[in-house]
Amino acid sequence: MARFRSRTAGAVVALAALPLVVAPPAAAAPTPDYTITVDPARTGPAIGDEMYGVFFEDINYAADGGLYAELIRNRSFEFQAADNRSYTGLTGWTATGTATTVDDAERLNERNRTYLRLTGPGSITNAGFNSGVAVKEGELYDFSVWARSDSAAALTISLATAGGAALATPLKINIKDNTWSRYAGTLRATSTSDAGRLSMSANGAGAHRLDMVSLFPRATYKGHGLRKDLAEKVAALRPGFVRFPGGCLVNTGSHYAYDAASGFPRARSYQWKDTVGPVETRATNANFWGYNQSYGLGYYEYFQFSEDIGAAPLPVVPALVTGCGQNRATDDPALLQRHIQDTLDLIEFANGPVSSTWGKLRQQMGHPKPFGLTMVAVGNEENLPDEYFANFGKFRDAIKAKYPAITVISNSGPDDMGVTFDNLWAKNKAAGTEMVDEHYYNSPNWFLQNNDRYDSYDRSGPKVFLGEYASQDAKFFNSLAEAAYMTGLERNADVVKMASYAPLFANIDNVQWRPDLIWLDNDESWGSTSYQVQKLFMNNVGDRVVPSTVTGGRVVQPKPITGRVGLSTWRTAARYDDLKVTTPDGTVLLEDTFDDGNADGWTPLENRGAWAVADGAYAQTDVTAENTMVAAATGITATEYDITVKATKTAGDEGFLIPFGIKDSGSWYWWNLGGWNNTQGAIEKATGSSAAKEQLLTRPDTVNTGQTYDLRIEVRGTKVTLIRDGEVWGSFDDNQVTEPFAQVVTRDTKAGEIIVKVVNASPEPALTKVDLGRLKVASTGRITVLTGDPGEQNTRSAEPILPVTSTVKGLGSTFSREFPGSSVTFLRLKIR
Known part of the structure; x- marks a missing residue:
C-alpha cells in the first residue's frame, strides 16, 4: 500500500483511505482555421518611404470646386461652346442690365481672352460650385477682380443667400481708370451657409470691364490655396508620393485643337507651361472629362502640395500617343521635340538654380529652393505599344543625357494582361527601363484571386509602379479585397516600389468615374471605406518585410460556367x-x-x-x-x-x-x-x-x-x-480559386515593433494561430480593426466603417487570435 508523508503535519496517511478523485481530461485546444508562421531569421525585402502614395487627376471635378479652394465658377468668363456645348461665357453667372462676354483687343491677356462688359448700371451674380458658395460665420474671404471702366464707377461686392439674406457686410471698390488693374478686399461672413451667392453691382453709366473674379477662403491648407479639409484628408494618409496631373487627361488630345474664331488652342492635353506664372495669365482648358479646368491648381501648386505633405512629386507628361480608348500618335517630329524640351524645362523648373530660366520663374512664384524632383513618368495607358515605346525612348534618352539621376517611368498600357501588356513589358525589359507603371480596375474576386501576382515577377527586371488600381465598387467588400491584395504588394516590395489607389477625389454632384477614395460637396468631405483601408496601410507600412507563410484556409473553388x-x-x-x-x-x-x-x-x-x-x-x-x-x-x-x-x-x-x-x-x-x-x-x-x-x-x-x-x-x-x-x-x-484570407508581417525599426497585418474577407471569423518563431515580443500590444457589413458604404450622412484601436493582451512568441469576419486587423507588437 502506497503511503506519503504530509508536508504540513508530518503524519503518514494511507491513500486507500482517501476518496478517489479523477481529474477530467483537459479540453482540446480548438483547431485553428489558419496558422501564420513567421521566420524572423530570414531577411525580407526593404520597403521604401514611397511605397504608397496618392494619384490626383482632375476627374469628378476634383480641382475647381474641389481641392482648389476658389469659390467662383468660371471666374474669368472663359467657358465656351467650343469646350462644351452647354457652356457660354456666362456659365455659372446671372446678370441684370446689359452684360455680355467679349473677346477683343481690350482683353486682359492672350491666355485670358474673354472678359465681361457690363454697360451702365447692372450686376452679376455667381452661384459657385454645387449648391452655392459655402461660407462659415466669422471666417474671412479674400475677394479680387481685374477691372477697368471708361467712366468713374464703384463696385459693391456682397454675399447673400439665393433668397437675399445677407451673409457678409458688403465691400465697396472704386474702379480708378480704363486700364486693367487688380482690385481686392476682404469679406467676413456673418452667417454660415452652403448656398451663398457672390454679387457685384456697378453704378456707373459707362462700360465696365471685369475679369478674373475670385473669392478665396483665407483659411487654406498651409496658406497655399488648397481647400483645407480635403488637403488634410490627403495629408492624413501620409503618402510617400503624389502622382499628377493624370491620368487620361494627360495623353489624350495631345494635338492642339484651335478655336476657329480666335485661332487660340482650347482642347489640348495638359501641358505644364500653361499652368505656371501669375494665375491671371494661365489658360482655361477643356479637359478629357468633359468640363473646363482653370489651371489655378497648376504645376507649381502640385509641387508645393507635395512638399507640404512630405511626399515626393511624380509628374506625368504626354508621350503624344493617345490612350484611354483612343488610337492616335503624332507624326509631327517638331511637336514631339517640343514636348521633350518641355519635359527638360519642367525638371529645370523643379530643380534648377534661380539663375536658370525656369528656376528663376519658380523663385518669382515664391519658392527659390528646388523642389527635389527625382522621377518623371512619360505617358499613360497608351494603346499603340510600338508608337508609344518609340516616343518613350526619345524622352528617356533626352532626360538621361541632361539629368541622369532622374528615374524615367514607362508604362504597360491600360490592362493587367493581354497582348499590349505583354508587348510593352517585353520592350521595357529589353531596354532596361527602370520602372513600369501598371494600371487595372477589377472585381473584388480578381483581387482575392491574384494576391500572388507579383510573386513570379523577375527580380532583376524593371520595378513596378502600380499607378492606378481599385476594386470596381464602393462597398466594404471591395475595400477588403483591396486590403488583401495590398498584403501581396508589401510581400513583393522588392518588385513593387510604389502603389496608388485611383481616383483620389469625387465631387458628389459631378461624377465621371467611381469608385473614389474621398468624396466631397462644397463644404463637406468624407472618406470611403477604401480610404480607411488605405490610411491604415499607409500609416503602418514598416520598413522591411518579415518573411511569413500561412497554412489552412477556406478557398472558394471555381464552378463551371452556366x-x-x-x-x-x-x-x-x-x-x-x-x-x-x-x-x-x-x-x-x-x-x-x-x-x-x-x-x-x-x-x-x-x-x-x-x-x-x-x-x-x-x-x-x-x-x-x-x-x-x-x-x-x-x-x-x-x-x-x-x-x-x-x-x-x-x-x-x-x-x-x-x-x-x-x-x-x-x-x-x-x-x-x-x-x-x-x-x-x-x-x-x-x-x-x-x-x-x-x-x-x-x-x-x-x-x-x-x-x-x-x-x-x-x-x-x-x-x-x-x-x-x-x-x-x-x-x-476561369479556374482560379478565391482565397479570402491574406496576411503580411513587416518590421518598423524606428518604433521597435513588428506589424502583423491580417485580412479576413470571409463573413466567417477566422481562428488563427500566430507563430513568431524565435521573435520575442511584449505580452501587450496595440490592435486596430476595420470591420462591418461587407455591403456597407461610407456616405455623407454616415460612416459605419471606421477603425477602432485598443490594447490587446496575452501575446507572445505564439498566440491565437480570432479575426472577425469581414475585417482588416493590424497588430503592432513591441519587440523585446
Missing part, C-alpha cells in the same frame, strides 16, 4: 441571327432564328437600347445606348455546350457583345469584340454588378461595319474557346 445566353451592344447598332446552343453531341438546348418576327423568348436586363425583330434578325438600333443586354429566357444548366450566332454591325463606335453564363444583371461573362472605340477585344466577367468587371483575356480587335461574322463560343466547364469565322480568336480557363 446560365443564360444574351446579346448586347455598346454605342453600336447591330443585328443578330441564327442563335443556337448545343451540347457537344449535337443536342439543341436553345435555338432562335427570329424568322417568326418576334423575340418572345428574350427579356431586357438593363432596359437600354432599341431592340426589335426586323427582316428575320434581332436588331439593336440605338447607337448612343451602352450595355443594352437582353437575355434568353432559357437557362443553360449543362456544363459543356456551344453557342453560335451570326452578328452584323450596322453603325456606331464599337462592335459586338455576346454575353453568356448570365446569372443576373450583375453576374455574367461577355465576349467583347471591337470594344474601346473599335480598337480592342476582350473577355470580361462581371461579378456582383455590371460595373465590377474584370478582363480575363484581351487583344487588339476591330469589327467592320456591314460584315456578317460567324461567332462561336465553346464552353467546357471553366474552359472557353472563342472562334470567329472558323478561326480561334482566343481561349481562357
Whole structure:
C-alpha cells in the first residue's frame, strides 16, 4: 500500500483511505482555421518611404470646386461652346442690365481672352460650385477682380443667400481708370451657409470691364490655396508620393485643337507651361472629362502640395500617343521635340538654380529652393505599344543625357494582361527601363484571386509602379479585397516600389468615374471605406518585410460556367441571327432564328437600347445606348455546350457583345469584340454588378461595319474557346480559386515593433494561430480593426466603417487570435 508523508503535519496517511478523485481530461485546444508562421531569421525585402502614395487627376471635378479652394465658377468668363456645348461665357453667372462676354483687343491677356462688359448700371451674380458658395460665420474671404471702366464707377461686392439674406457686410471698390488693374478686399461672413451667392453691382453709366473674379477662403491648407479639409484628408494618409496631373487627361488630345474664331488652342492635353506664372495669365482648358479646368491648381501648386505633405512629386507628361480608348500618335517630329524640351524645362523648373530660366520663374512664384524632383513618368495607358515605346525612348534618352539621376517611368498600357501588356513589358525589359507603371480596375474576386501576382515577377527586371488600381465598387467588400491584395504588394516590395489607389477625389454632384477614395460637396468631405483601408496601410507600412507563410484556409473553388445566353451592344447598332446552343453531341438546348418576327423568348436586363425583330434578325438600333443586354429566357444548366450566332454591325463606335453564363444583371461573362472605340477585344466577367468587371483575356480587335461574322463560343466547364469565322480568336480557363484570407508581417525599426497585418474577407471569423518563431515580443500590444457589413458604404450622412484601436493582451512568441469576419486587423507588437 502506497503511503506519503504530509508536508504540513508530518503524519503518514494511507491513500486507500482517501476518496478517489479523477481529474477530467483537459479540453482540446480548438483547431485553428489558419496558422501564420513567421521566420524572423530570414531577411525580407526593404520597403521604401514611397511605397504608397496618392494619384490626383482632375476627374469628378476634383480641382475647381474641389481641392482648389476658389469659390467662383468660371471666374474669368472663359467657358465656351467650343469646350462644351452647354457652356457660354456666362456659365455659372446671372446678370441684370446689359452684360455680355467679349473677346477683343481690350482683353486682359492672350491666355485670358474673354472678359465681361457690363454697360451702365447692372450686376452679376455667381452661384459657385454645387449648391452655392459655402461660407462659415466669422471666417474671412479674400475677394479680387481685374477691372477697368471708361467712366468713374464703384463696385459693391456682397454675399447673400439665393433668397437675399445677407451673409457678409458688403465691400465697396472704386474702379480708378480704363486700364486693367487688380482690385481686392476682404469679406467676413456673418452667417454660415452652403448656398451663398457672390454679387457685384456697378453704378456707373459707362462700360465696365471685369475679369478674373475670385473669392478665396483665407483659411487654406498651409496658406497655399488648397481647400483645407480635403488637403488634410490627403495629408492624413501620409503618402510617400503624389502622382499628377493624370491620368487620361494627360495623353489624350495631345494635338492642339484651335478655336476657329480666335485661332487660340482650347482642347489640348495638359501641358505644364500653361499652368505656371501669375494665375491671371494661365489658360482655361477643356479637359478629357468633359468640363473646363482653370489651371489655378497648376504645376507649381502640385509641387508645393507635395512638399507640404512630405511626399515626393511624380509628374506625368504626354508621350503624344493617345490612350484611354483612343488610337492616335503624332507624326509631327517638331511637336514631339517640343514636348521633350518641355519635359527638360519642367525638371529645370523643379530643380534648377534661380539663375536658370525656369528656376528663376519658380523663385518669382515664391519658392527659390528646388523642389527635389527625382522621377518623371512619360505617358499613360497608351494603346499603340510600338508608337508609344518609340516616343518613350526619345524622352528617356533626352532626360538621361541632361539629368541622369532622374528615374524615367514607362508604362504597360491600360490592362493587367493581354497582348499590349505583354508587348510593352517585353520592350521595357529589353531596354532596361527602370520602372513600369501598371494600371487595372477589377472585381473584388480578381483581387482575392491574384494576391500572388507579383510573386513570379523577375527580380532583376524593371520595378513596378502600380499607378492606378481599385476594386470596381464602393462597398466594404471591395475595400477588403483591396486590403488583401495590398498584403501581396508589401510581400513583393522588392518588385513593387510604389502603389496608388485611383481616383483620389469625387465631387458628389459631378461624377465621371467611381469608385473614389474621398468624396466631397462644397463644404463637406468624407472618406470611403477604401480610404480607411488605405490610411491604415499607409500609416503602418514598416520598413522591411518579415518573411511569413500561412497554412489552412477556406478557398472558394471555381464552378463551371452556366446560365443564360444574351446579346448586347455598346454605342453600336447591330443585328443578330441564327442563335443556337448545343451540347457537344449535337443536342439543341436553345435555338432562335427570329424568322417568326418576334423575340418572345428574350427579356431586357438593363432596359437600354432599341431592340426589335426586323427582316428575320434581332436588331439593336440605338447607337448612343451602352450595355443594352437582353437575355434568353432559357437557362443553360449543362456544363459543356456551344453557342453560335451570326452578328452584323450596322453603325456606331464599337462592335459586338455576346454575353453568356448570365446569372443576373450583375453576374455574367461577355465576349467583347471591337470594344474601346473599335480598337480592342476582350473577355470580361462581371461579378456582383455590371460595373465590377474584370478582363480575363484581351487583344487588339476591330469589327467592320456591314460584315456578317460567324461567332462561336465553346464552353467546357471553366474552359472557353472563342472562334470567329472558323478561326480561334482566343481561349481562357476561369479556374482560379478565391482565397479570402491574406496576411503580411513587416518590421518598423524606428518604433521597435513588428506589424502583423491580417485580412479576413470571409463573413466567417477566422481562428488563427500566430507563430513568431524565435521573435520575442511584449505580452501587450496595440490592435486596430476595420470591420462591418461587407455591403456597407461610407456616405455623407454616415460612416459605419471606421477603425477602432485598443490594447490587446496575452501575446507572445505564439498566440491565437480570432479575426472577425469581414475585417482588416493590424497588430503592432513591441519587440523585446
